[in-house]
Amino acid sequence: MTNRVRYFRFVKAEISQAALAERVGVSRQTIVAIEKGNYNPSVELALRLAAVFGVTVEQLFQLEAGGGDED
Amino acid sequence: MKTKYSWLNPRTKPVPWISGTLVLLGFLLANGTRSETWWWAILLTGLGAFGPGLLRELGWLRDKDEFQIQASRRAGYHAFLAAGLVSFLWIAFIRSGPRHLKAAEELATFFAALLWFTWLFSSLVNYWGARKTSFRLLLIYGGAWLLFCIASEWMHPLGMLMQSLITVPFFACAWLSRKWPRMTGALLLAASIFFFVLLSRLHQQRGLGLVTSATTMILFIGPLFASGIALMAERVSEERPLAV
Numbered sequence: 001m002t003n004r005v006r007y008f009r010f011v012k013a014e015i016s017q018a019a020l021a022e023r024v025g026v027s028r029q030t031i032v033a034i035e036k037g038n039y040n041p042s043v044e045l046a047l048r049l050a051a052v053f054g055v056t057v058e059q060l061f062q063l064e065a066g067g068g069d070e071d
Numbered sequence: 072m073k074t075k076y077s078w079l080n081p082r083t084k085p086v087p088w089i090s091g092t093l094v095l096l097g098f099l100l101a102n103g104t105r106s107e108t109w110w111w112a113i114l115l116t117g118l119g120a121f122g123p124g125l126l127r128e129l130g131w132l133r134d135k136d137e138f139q140i141q142a143s144r145r146a147g148y149h150a151f152l153a154a155g156l157v158s159f160l161w162i163a164f165i166r167s168g169p170r171h172l173k174a175a176e177e178l179a180t181f182f183a184a185l186l187w188f189t190w191l192f193s194s195l196v197n198y199w200g201a202r203k204t205s206f207r208l209l210l211i212y213g214g215a216w217l218l219f220c221i222a223s224e225w226m227h228p229l230g231m232l233m234q235s236l237i238t239v240p241f242f243a244c245a246w247l248s249r250k251w252p253r254m255t256g257a258l259l260l261a262a263s264i265f266f267f268v269l270l271s272r273l274h275q276q277r278g279l280g281l282v283t284s285a286t287t288m289i290l291f292i293g294p295l296f297a298s299g300i301a302l303m304a305e306r307v308s309e310e311r312p313l314a315v
Binding site: 025 | 136137138139141198200
């Protein structure tokens with residue numbers, strides 16, 4: 001899975017990792033791990049992140065090619 | 072807004088400090104006085120080490136977020152695997168012939184060291200990644216040896232300098248681990264095997280028991296060996312562009 005958390009953090013919210021972590025109720029380490037792709041957040045955390053940036057979860061997180069259902 | 076308490080990081084949680092204090096206090100008090108051993112102090116160490124985890128599993132302590140909980144559980148699983156595998160190796164070894172344990176406490180200490188080391192290393196790799204963990208561990212190793220060399224030979228500058236040269240490979244590997252992690256991983260594995268053979272012979276010459284020897288190996292060679300494995304196993308991460 002890939003994500004655009006770092007992109008939206010810089011472009012949309014212009015906040016630091018620490019500030020984002022505080023807003024969604026996790027540690028800065030968690031935000032770092034998500035941005036590096038080392039951790040896939042829970043649905044609840046993904047929804048909170050999307051709410052901070054004002055985007056949908058699908059805009060924030062995407063399955064890598066070959067990882068989802070194909071018609 | 073800055074207050075007079077601003078120097079105290081609001082994100083600092085008290086639990087690690089409390090548990091760390093209990094662990095340290097337990098170790099320091101365990102020897103007790105000359106006439107009496109304060110065996111109960113060891114319980115403090117166990118309480119400090121495992122108490123917070125038990126409270127978290129019971130749901131009475133909620134100081135970690137989902138990523139930290141997952142990292143802790145993964146580290147616990149790794150410690151379980153390591154201790155489980157070694158347990159069976161030990162049983163097979165004991166049954167392979169007549170064996171005599173010098174002190175039962177040594178075996179418990181050995182497993183405690185194995186559990187603790189595996190858990191700690193796995194946690195660090197989860198939080199920092201293999202490269203950063205190996206880099207910092209190697210710096211700590213080199214720094215600790217350097218301090219030891221200075222403390223033991225400070226009155227003999229030439230001797231101090233010669234002994235300090237031993238620390239150069241550690242600092243070199245720390246630097247190399249950032250540039251060429253897999254090659255450094257292979258180097259560390261080779262160094263682990265070398266130190267294992269060297270320490271085995273030293274311990275044999277000094278008549279140290281197998282358990283004491285194994286515990287020393289875990290604490291001394293374990294970090295080098297584990298860093299080597301972690302560096303070689305790390306996936307090569309590709310640089311992702313900021314804007315997709």
